[in-house]
Amino acid sequence: MPNEWVGPVVALRDLTRAYGNGEAEVRALVGINLEVAAGELVAVMGPSGSGKTTLLSLAGGLDAPTSGNVVVEGVHLSELSRRALARLRRTSIGYVFQDYNLIPALTAGENVALPLELDGMRAARARKLAERALEEVGLGGLGRRFPEEMSGGQRQRTAIARALIGERRLVLADEPTGALDSQTSEAVLQVLRARCDAGAAGILVTHEPRYAAYADRTVYLRDGKVVGEIGGAGEPEPKAAQAPAAAAAAGVAHGEAAGER
Numbered sequence: 420m421p422n423e424w425v426g427p428v429v430a431l432r433d434l435t436r437a438y439g440n441g442e443a444e445v446r447a448l449v450g451i452n453l454e455v456a457a458g459e460l461v462a463v464m465g466p467s468g469s470g471k472t473t474l475l476s477l478a479g480g481l482d483a484p485t486s487g488n489v490v491v492e493g494v495h496l497s498e499l500s501r502r503a504l505a506r507l508r509r510t511s512i513g514y515v516f517q518d519y520n521l522i523p524a525l526t527a528g529e530n531v532a533l534p535l536e537l538d539g540m541r542a543a544r545a546r547k548l549a550e551r552a553l554e555e556v557g558l559g560g561l562g563r564r565f566p567e568e569m570s571g572g573q574r575q576r577t578a579i580a581r582a583l584i585g586e587r588r589l590v591l592a593d594e595p596t597g598a599l600d601s602q603t604s605e606a607v608l609q610v611l612r613a614r615c616d617a618g619a620a621g622i623l624v625t626h627e628p629r630y631a632a633y634a635d636r637t638v639y640l641r642d643g644k645v646v647g648e649i650g651g652a653g654e655p656e657p658k659a660a661q662a663p664a665a666a667a668a669a670g671v672a673h674g675e676a677a678g679e680r
């Protein structure tokens with residue numbers, strides 16, 4: 420896909436997401452700033468409830484912020500019509516979420532080809548690309564199997580193939596290794612890493628430091644705020660350069676209260 424855009428693939432600008440009102444208000448994210456460039460994989464870590472899934476949903480246009488902006492390749496998502504946003508989600512963004520969301524009545528190949536077919540590509544061509552995407556995740560030749568005929572790991576890799584098909588420039592993964600064994604998890608991470616090396620921008624939510632190690636940078640969230648960032652050069656945020664980041668990160672990674680509000 421020809422692409423002239425040279426800025427960050429995704430930029431989150433002063434993003435806030437609140438649920439509910441008044442006393443019952445929960446601020447899931449508060450003033451988040453994050454940029455992810457082409458070729459970059461950013462891990463997001465933090466304790467349960469810190470806002471990681473909310474961040475991914477906003478970055479992928481599945482949810483809208485209460486305030487702030489999500490900018491994908493220079494396009495402000497809030498300015499898109501519903502239709503244009505749906506199209507952008509289908510063509511430019513790949514999602515790998517905790518539940519695989521494969522359609523049981525479709526084969527692995529059909530599941531993977533679905534986003535392309537929905538976007539108007541002819542079935543034969545879409546299936547061919549799906550076979551290639553399945554090969555990329557180590558499932559060459561399994562395109563005719565139905566999800567129930569596959570192991571959990573194979574299903575997850577099918578979901579990854581579906582997320583990667585069609586040259587998506589932004590790949591969002593929420594605990595993509597879920598309940599997978601460590602060998603399959605490493606394979607999944609390698610596929611994600613390779614796709615970023617090939618020019619996609621990736622955001623990976625994980626609780627596992629060894630999977631975050633595949634990322635170029637790790638951002639730590641607590642109570643909906645970025646409280647630390649490690650790794651990477653020329654970080655876009657001044658916060659990233661702060662020395663205590665690693666210490667804060669260690670506390671956050673283990674879910675300890677570090678006393679900061």
Ligand SMILES: Nc1ncnc2c1ncn2[C@@H]1O[C@H](COP(=O)(O)OP(=O)(O)OP(=O)(O)O)[C@@H](O)[C@H]1O
Pocket residue numbers: 438439445446447465466467468469470471472473474
């Ligand atoms: N639809 C919703 N309605 C109300 N509150 C919500 C909703 N979705 C999330 N929240 C709240 O927002 C906060 C952040 O949730 P989020 O799911 O983003 O956290 P998380 O870091 O992904 O957690 P986990 O690691 O457990 O998946 C939590 O306090 C959560 O209870």
